[in-house]
Structure formats: C-alpha cells, structure tokens
Amino acid sequence: MNLNEAKFASVDLETTGFNPYKDEIIAIGVVPMEGLKILSSKSFYSLVKSKSFDVKGLKIHGISSKDLERAPSFDEISPKVYDLLKESIIVGFCVELDYRFLKSVLKELETKTIDIMKIDRVLSRYIGEKYIVSPDLDSLAKKYELKTPYRHNALADAFISAQIFQLQLLKVLKIGVNTVDKLFNFLNEPEQPII
C-alpha cells in the first residue's frame, strides 16, 4: 500500500508504571493520520479510571486523583479506541511498550507498529546524520524543530509524535520508500554498528 494512502494512528499513554501486566493505563491520546495528513479534528483523548490501583496521592503530569476517579473505565472507552486503531498502523515514541499495554486491555487488537525513535535511528544512519543520543521525545522534537509547549499530556505527546512521523515520512519518500512494505523493509534491515 502506498504511504500516502496508509492509515496511521499516533498513540501515547500515561501509565502507572512499566509493567503491562501489573500497571494500568490512566490516560490515552490518539491522533489519527491518513497518509501524511494529521487529522487533529479526529483525535481522541481520555483519562481512564483505574481498576485496582490506589490513585490517591498519585501525582502524574498534572492529572489529579479527583479527575481520575471521575474518568470512565477502559471498558467504557475500549470500543471507541479499538475503532480508531484496528485498521491503522500504530505510531509512537517507544511504541512497543504502549502497544503491550493496549494489548493487555484490547485482546483483539492486532496491528503493526512503528517507533519514531527507530525511524530516526535508521534514517539518520542512512543519510549519514548524527542521531540523537538522549532518547526522549523532547530531544527528538527539538531535532525536528518542533516546539513542545504542552509536553506530558497524552494527547499533546501523541500529536508531537505524529508531527515527527509526518516529517520522517517526507524524508523517507525522498529516498524512494513510498509504500508501507518498503518502509518496514527499510526499518528491518539489520542495524550495523557504526564503525
């Protein structure tokens, strides 16, 4: 499929920890893309009420425990999330972990993923650029000359990731990578150590 026609969804989650089997999602942001077009108007954001986790005293990125208590449970929003994601390639920053969290609550989800950090690494190596050393979204955004005024909100992070991915797509198109298959091949070439 042509990259211009592919559907992507940039996703960012806030979680209580790093273990998909123990920890829980407490916020989700999804920004859909159609080819190179970011559809902010179709984006989705929600806080998620925890099942077992004691949110009292939990302080993450400006989310208050009160807000979390009032939020819907993941079961309530899962049909909507599933609809947004099921036919898309999930894109994100260090997306594997987020994908595992999503799989833990959306068993039927079966999509491909693309990590914008990985694209940056492969792309930088390909065109002989230095790739960023410090692996965080802020540094990556900075490299792509994007400002990040509302960082650490799941929706804003998903949006920034989408913007980075969009710029990366412009770059890979230039080197002849114009289909989804070619993109995955490009990303899966064995990484060689830099000599």
Next chain:
Amino acid sequence: MLPPREFIRRIKPFDLLTEEELNTIATKIDVEAFEEGELIFSNSPKKLYIVFSGNVCLYRDEELLEEFERGDIFGLGIYGKSKAIANSDVICFTIKRDVIDKISSENKNFREFFEKIASKDFRGLISLLEGQEFSDALLRKVADCITKNPVFCDIYTTIRDAAVKMELNGVGSIVVVKNDMTPIGIFTNRDLRKFVIHGTSKEEKVSAYMSSPVLYIEFDRPLFEAYQLLTSKRINHIVVTKYGKLHGVISAKDIMSQFEPFTSVSILHRKLGRATNLEEVKSINKRIIETIRALAKRGMSFYELSFLISSFYDLLTEKVITIVERENQSELGKIVDYVWVNMGSSARKEQILATDQDNMIIHSGEGDKLREFAKIVNNTLEFVGIPKCSGGYMAMNWCMSIEEWKKKFEEWMNKFTPENIRYLTVFLDLRAIHGKKDLLDELLNFISNKINAQVLRYLANDAVMLEPPKVGGIRGVSEVDIKKFGIYPIVNCTRVLALENSIQEIMNTRERILKLTELGVLSENYSKSILESYEFLQNLRLRNQVEGKGNLVKLKEIGRINHFILKDAFRIVQDYEKFLKGRFFVESGV
C-alpha cells in the same frame, strides 16, 4: 490542548479570537505535509492554510503571484482562483471552511478580516488589526504623553543637588520618592522660588520645601482626567504612577501639546493670512511644520494631511509673492502679467512632510524683470523654510512667455529624447498659485491639443519603466523605495491616462482616477483597488517619514500585516503597468 493552538494564536487574524474560540479551532486543525513540487491546490481553495514550515508558491495563469513562508496564511477567502505549489517540503496547518464560517459567524472582527481582505479594504484592515484609527486626543492615555524618563531623588537630597539634577535633565520638577519608588512629594520650580525667599542654606533638604502629598495619576487613565486635575488644582506638574510606583511626570505643557495640533491648525492658518512681514511668515511656517508632524504622528491619513499641507503652502507661497511684490515695487517697476505655477506633487496636492520648491512662471511678454523677481521669490521661499529644488525646477530658471512655453512643449513633444521625456513628466502637472490663471489655461489647452498617440506611447513607456521588486518570500528584497516603485508608477500611469482622455483641469492622482472611472476608462473595481493601494503606499511612506526614515521602507520593521498588504499593493501596481503597456502597445517597442 494541542500544540497548534500556541502557534496560530500569534498569527493574524487568529489573535483576534477569544481563548475559547482558539480552543475550538485548535481541535479542528489538520496538519498536512506536501513534498517539494507537490500541488497544494488548484482553482479555488476550500481550506485556509497556515504555513508551519517550508515555502509555498502561488501562481495565477502560470505567473508567480506570491510566496508564503512560516506564519503566512493563504487559501480560502484570501486568494481566489490560483494554484499553490510546494516550493520545498511543506507542512501546513489547515482549517476547513465550515470551521472558519462558524467562528466568523460568532466573532465580528474575525469575519471582518476576511471580508476586508476579499474587498481589498486595506485601510479598514489595518485599523482592524492595529487599532490605528485616528484617535481623539481626549481618549489618549496619560502614559502616551510622557516624553522623558522621570527625574527623582529621596527626601534627604539637598536643595542644591536637587536643583543640579533638574538643571542637568532640563526639567522643571523633581519627584521625591521613598526607597520603593512610591512618590511622596514633588519639588518644582515654584518650590524653588519658595526656597529662594525663605531658605537659608543650599544644604537644606528638599523635604522641607517639596509639595506633599503629591498629586498623582495612574498611567492608564485618560489624558483628559490629568487635564482636569491640573486645572482644578491649579498646578503645573502631575506625577504618573504605574501600579503605585513612579513612572513619569507630565506637565500642563505636555498635555496642551497633545490637544494643540487640532486647534492650532486653524489659528496658524489665520495668522498666516494676516502676516505682514517675512520674519513672521518664517516663524509661522516653523510652527506649521511642527503641527503637521504632530498630526502625522497622531495617525492622520495621507489624504487629510496632504490636503492640509497644500492649503497651507498655497497660502504661504501667495503670501511670500505679495510681500516680495510690495517690497520690490519701486525697484522692479511695472511688471507684465504673469502666473505663478506650482508643478509636481504640489500641483497634484500630494505633498507630505518633506517638500521642496517646484515652480515656474508663465508671462505675457517681456521676462527679464520677472526673472529677477522670481529669483527673489525663490530665495525668500527658501528663507521662510521651503528648500530649493535640487533639480533646479524653479521659476528663476523656468520663467518664459506663453509663446515660449508653447514652443518648449512643442519641442519636447516632437523629439523624444530621454531628457525631453523627463521634462514632460515634470511639467505636465501644473497648478496656478498666484496671478493670471488664464495664461496657464491657455498653455494647458495648447498641450491638450498637441497630445497625440506617439507622445502618449512615449510617456506610457516611461511610466512603466520601473517594476516593483519582489517583497515576499526567500528571494525578495529586504528594503524597498516605495515612492520610486509604488507611488511614482501609479502617479505617472494615471497622468498618461488623464492626458489620453483630455482631463486637463484635474491634477490630483486620486481625482484623476475617479474621473477616469467616471469616463469608463477604469472599471469601478479596478480603480478601487488602485486607489486602495495608492493610499496604503502613501500612508506607509508618511509613517516612515514621520519616523525620519524617508522613502526607504525596511520590510522587517513594518509588521507582518503591512508587509502582506504591501505585496498586494505592489501586485496592483504591476497590474496597472501591464494595463498601460497593453493600452499603448509599449511591449512592441517605442
């Protein structure tokens, strides 16, 4: 909230939106990427585009119309039928029509922005975005009329030190403040008099003589409030505070000068009419120049101001001529009938701040004595403050009989050397100031009869010689002479059309364009856009001159919206030149 919100909120017209409207719009923005060379839209755009990165070229009929870069908006409602192509990899924020329409229906200013762009109402656009309307002096804020930094001291300062400080700063008062800059008193020239009468030693402290408590007013209060305070308390100075801390001092004189230009215009005009000697005329002229500057600074528009200047300078010239006539009567004896004629911008009533002499004489016979007379008038005009023309286009050099003038014009119109064409552009705008106007009418009739297709073609060729440079995009210039590339082409093209259509009695460019529209030479819409551009360019030049920067406009300094309009105005100038080229077959060579 999504990041685009922060980006667009600084971009006009989105800065006109409320926080709530911004939030609504931010959730509706899509982000589109275009590869270099990709078509963004052709025909009428259906969205509004805001360039986030990269460079976009807009074409109409294969001709490059415009370039856009980061922060520029284009598309829906701004440019109709055209084609936009990504000139590099481009990221645009896009907003669909229904979103724009919805916000427009709720926000009047936002709606007007698009309406005004569509109707090319530049003046309205600027006042909408910058609130640059000619504001009444009464509504000005106190802070606007503070001219100097405040001079202050503490209560332990000696009278001597305070007086020295006042003298060094050239002020009539010094504010006495506490450590935290809150004013507790003011020591003025009047208090200094009290000290001279009652004081014993210069080492005494200001606190003993200052006026306290001090009268103060917050910086954002209207000026008339300060005026009221001053008159009701019979004082000369008032302290201006900003959130309670010393911010400045204004005097009764400062306030009066804010109100003054309006009243002084009529007073000066009357004074000039009554003046009987040259010294008097000179001092009045000096005040006229100051007044005009003040009015220009205050935002008076080009049309209003040039009208005012013309009426002043006509009267001034006439005054000088009659005084010179009277003072030199015995020496010159009887002189023949003549008419004193102004040329160029003065003839067109389009002078602004920097204006010099452009004049000539048409007489009815023997000219030697008149030349002497003209020389005295030219020198006298210089003396009262109107500089001589550097090109020497002055009555002392251009004093001829009506028959000689006719011959001159015939010569110019028979042989199209570059020099003759220049003479024609200089001497075709003529207006009688003093004397026998019939002589000028006779000459104008003569010229009008001599105008033929060949002359028009040469003049048209000259008028379209200078094309405005590109002022947008990465390859655009950074500064531009707007008189040379914008105002002159409009003035010159209009003159050619006026000559073609035998409009000999009207010299003013705006009036000529209106007459040409009436005659059907220019369409209503077309003349409207030319007039808008002309007025915009003249106003921009006026603002530039007020700031002492002449005709050269630095694009970085004029703000995005002026830059945006300038691009459009230059395009209209170019269009106008094209119109002339086609009409007079200039392209095929002259």
